Amino acid sequence: MQRVVAFYCSFRRLSNSKALLESFLEGALGVDVYVFNLANLSVYACRGCERCFSLGKCVIDDDMKRLYPLLEDVDFIVASFPIYFYGPPSPAKAVIDRCQPFWFRSFVKGEVLKKKRGCLISVGAGSNDNMFVASYYIVKVWFNSLNASLDMHLKFGGLDGEGEALRRTGILEKVRDAGKRFFAYKA
Ligand SMILES: Cc1cc2nc3c(=O)[nH]c(=O)nc-3n(C[C@H](O)[C@H](O)[C@H](O)COP(=O)(O)O)c2cc1C
Helix, strand or coil: CCEEEEEECCCCCCCHHHHHHHHHHCCCCCCEEEEEEHHHCCCCCCCCCCHHHHHCCCCCCCCHHHHHHHHHHCCEEEEEEECECCECCHHHHHHHHCCHHHHHHHHCCCCCCCCEEEEEEEECCCCCHHHHHHHHHHHHHHHHHCCEEEEEEEEECCCCCCCHHHHCCCHHHHHHHHHHHHHHCCC
């Protein structure tokens, strides 16, 4: 069975990034789904110690050990992140930085990791297109290190208040349809 690892990142009870992700995942029919709220994990910052360059894995012992096997082996990765100062929130950035062992294996050792399809869902309060650019590139290079393509980027501006994505007409339907297309796609 195919597998998807899916992330959102929020400390709110009625999180917009969570609501969007859940609707998107309704399209994951017949796919094993693993969802993590990165705001609830304990993941330390990358120290840049470069021990992963000799060991091929990280020496820090924390919740990344739950994510590493999935990031290595799933078929799909979906990240639903709010925009914080034009980028991903810090718990999400910590997870991204801790993927340095994958970057090393892919781009220094030349290993070909399992190919994955990826989607980024971005949600923010503002309404200009520039606010999504930094997150797009950060997630694109993160996905690259995992041998995941960034096949879909869904952008939702004007969503700020807690639970607003649940109340705004048409948004969940739009993201649900996108999820169906994403998981139904055959190369
Ligand atoms: C620290 C912080 C920084 C933020 N920075 C931005 C920003 O640069 N641009 C923007 O449009 N929204 C920004 N927002 C608003 C959030 O992206 C928005 O409220 C989003 O819907 C939160 O998603 P959540 O409900 O999943 O937590 C920021 C919010 C916080 C708390």
